[in-house]
Amino acid sequence: MAVGLGSKAADEEARAEVEVLNSRLEKTSQLSKKIQASLSRLESNGKSMQDAIGPVYGNTQRLQVLGSNIEGILSAIEKIRLPSDIKNSEEDVIRKGPEKAGLSAFLTSVKNVNKALADMKRTNLRSNQQSLADLSRLLKSGNTQLESYFAKILQEESRPIEPLHFVTKDKPFPALGQDKMTLLGLINSYIASSTRQNGLGGDSPMLQAYASVRGPYLISTLQNLASASVNTAKKKTPDAVYRQGTNGIGTYAKGMEAAFVAEYDNICSLFARDEWSKVFNLTCQGAISELARTLRELNAHIKANLSTDCYLAYEIMEIMTGLSASLDSRTGELKPSFAAALKPIRETGKSSLADLLEDTRRRINGLQAMPQDGSPLPVVTETMTRLQTMVDFLRPISSIMIAIGDGGWKANAAPGNTSDQIPSLKSFDISADGKQIFAHYCIDTIDTLLTSLEQKGKVLIKSKPALGVFIANSATVVDRMIRGSDLQPLLASRMADVDKWRKTGVQIYTLGWREPSTHLLDVQYTNRGRPSSGGSAGIDSSAMHKGLSSKDKDAIKEKFRLFNVSFDELVAKHKSLYMEREVREILGRQVQQMIEPLYCRFWDRYHEIDKGRGKYVKYNKAEISGVFLSLG
Incomplete structure (x- = not known):
């Protein structure tokens, strides 16, 4: 009975749950229908809205495109108007020139024109071609005026000076004034920048502009020293032997060094480092050409008076080598230019050794009479004086000796070093080799002298005793002039070569x-x-x-x-x-x-x-x- 009541209660409970579920399902179904109806109404409303808004959206897009086009047109109009505006605003300043307008204002105007021109070239508008041409002409005019102004400022600072005032007092040559240097620097900086910016290639025109003014200044400043070098070579007495330091070439070299050093300092202050070498060479080339002309004149004089003035060639070699080395150490420039200028003198110096030997032979062989009392001839003293004087120029002569080699002065010797390079200070070292070769040259000279005198004496001196005395006297003069001079340490080991000639004379006499x-x-x-x-x-x-x-x-x-x-x-x-x-x-x-x-x-x-x-x-x-x- 109790079980029956429990089963019935469970069934009732299950039926109640089913009814609840059915009720919820019904409500869900009704909700779905309402949602479906809402979606249908929403879709219908959306279509109506699209139909209504579509034309408005299209018009908005067209208005945006139109606005963009209008902005482009306004921009293009502005670009077209810009060159005309730039030209109008800057032309008056540029026409006035840098002096009247002021360099700062002038440079600003030229820079504006340059920038506008660069912008126009990038847009490449056909309508701007005329304006492009106008601005190009305006810019060219501005640059030309700047270059002219640059040259004018330089010219005012480049009046020739009297070099002796600075050389004798050992004072540096004047540099460009600082205020002028500032103006020159502004102009040079702009022109150099403009040249690079416009892709013109090559060097800035200011390099040549500087050299075209300062080059003539150097020539004019050094002209008197060049003339003095030539004039002091002229001889009052035809047979006078050149004495060291009596020619103006040493003063000329000092003046040139001081002038070139001052010029290099100017260039370093004004130009970019990669331009120093070119500007310096361009500026100095005229003065070096004038030096070369002066050395050619001196060389002609030396060759015409070789036996008395060969020492001037040796002195010039040493002075010019010192000048070249000094400038090279300070600037790293001009060494090849000096070598080319010195070449004629150096060649004369090298050939002088053989020429002097031949001159000794020629003078003796040309004698028509000789002293019958055995007196030594002047050629003996002259030859030994020449060798004594050569010792005073042992540095350059040592360089020559090393260049031509031992025996290079002989007629059948192979040609020595013919390099155009100027000798270095190292090659001017009085090394043992250079001195030894010079000693050999001295002995060859003495042997040539005494051999030629003996041969000629046998023909022209009638008596044997007189001939013997003549040879002994000549050898004695040679010996004495060696021992009483700076030749002695060079020839100390070779005095037996001289003494054999005295013995020869004694032997002939005693016969x-x-x-x-x-x-x-x-x-x-x-x-x-x-x-x-x-x-x-x-x-x-x-x-x-x-x-x-x-x-x-x-x-x-x-x-x-x-x-x-x-x-x-x-x-x-x-x-x-x-x-x-x-x-x-x-x-x-x-x-x-x-x-x-x-x-x-x-x-x-x-x-x-x-x-x-x-x-x-x-x-x-x-x-x-x-x-x-x-x-x-």
Whole structure:
């Protein structure tokens, strides 16, 4: 019973839940229908709205396009009007020029025109072609006026100055004024920038504009120094030997260095670093061309007076090399230009060594007469003076010697270094090689001198003693001029080469004294018990005289007579010859050593032949010794 009641209650509960679910389902269905109806009404309303709004939206889009087009047209009109506006606003300033308008205002106007022109070129509107041409002409006019103004400012600062005032007082040459430099810098900066901006390529025209003004300034400033270098080379005495420092080339070089250094400082202050080299070379080239012309004139003078003025070539080489090295260390420029200018002088310096040797030969070979008293010729002193003077220029000569090589002065020598490059200071080092080669050149010069004199003397000097004295005198003068000068340390090891010539002269001279010595040779009468030795100790002349036959006595008398005649002639000849002090001493001693022992021996044997009357025996031993002493 209880179970039946529980089952019935469960069924009732299940039916109640089903009814609730059905009720909810019904409500959901009704809600779906309402939603569907709302969606239908919404779709209908949306279509109506689209139909209504569509035309409005289309009109709005067209209005937007139209507005955009109008803005473009207004912009184009503005661009078309801009060049005309720029031209009108800037033309008056540009026409006035930088002086009247003021440089700052003028530069502003030119920059505005330049910018407008660049903008127009980018738009490339056909309608702006005329305006483009107008602005181009206006810009060109402005740039031209700036360049002219640049040149005018420079010109005002480029009046030639008197260089000696600065050189003698060791003062730097004047630089461009700071106020002017500021104006020049503004102009140069704009022109350089404009040149790059407009893609014109190449260098700024201001480089050439600067050089075209400052170049002539340098030429004019240095002109007097160039003229003085030529004028001081002219000689009042034709055969005067050039003396170091007497030409104006040293002052010229100092002035040029000071002027170039000042110019380089100006350029560094005004131009960009990558432009310094070009502007400096352009500016200095005219002055260097004038230097080259001056050196050519000096070179012609040197070649015409080589034997006396070759030293000027050596001096110029050293001075110009120093100038080139100094400027190169300060600027890094101009070395090739100086090398080209110096080349003629350097070639003359190199060829002078062989030419001077040949000149020595030519002068001696051209002699028509020579001194018969053995006097040395002036060519000996002149040649040695030349070598002495060369030592004063040993630096440049050492450079030449190294360039041409040992023996390069000889006629058959291979050509030396022909480089156009200016020698460096290192090559001017007086190195052992350079000095040694110069010493070889000196010995070759001396050998050429003395050989030529000996050959010519054999033809023109009639007597052997005179020829011997002539050679000995010449060698002695050479020896003395070496020992008394700066040649001595260079040639100390080669003095034997000089002394052999003096010995040659002595040998030739003593050949003439063989004749009297032959008269002092007698026959040894050994079969008569007389001493056969050459010694005179213990010889009794009286006893020997008694033992001689009449024929032997006559022969001895004749020997004394012939000796006296020959001896007296040679003594007289000896005293009549001109001899250098050293030569007279050497020859007197040589003759004494050659004759006196023979005579004393002969006198000891036979002086009793004339019983002291002096008819045949003219000199006793003391007397003849006195004669020999007088020869020295």
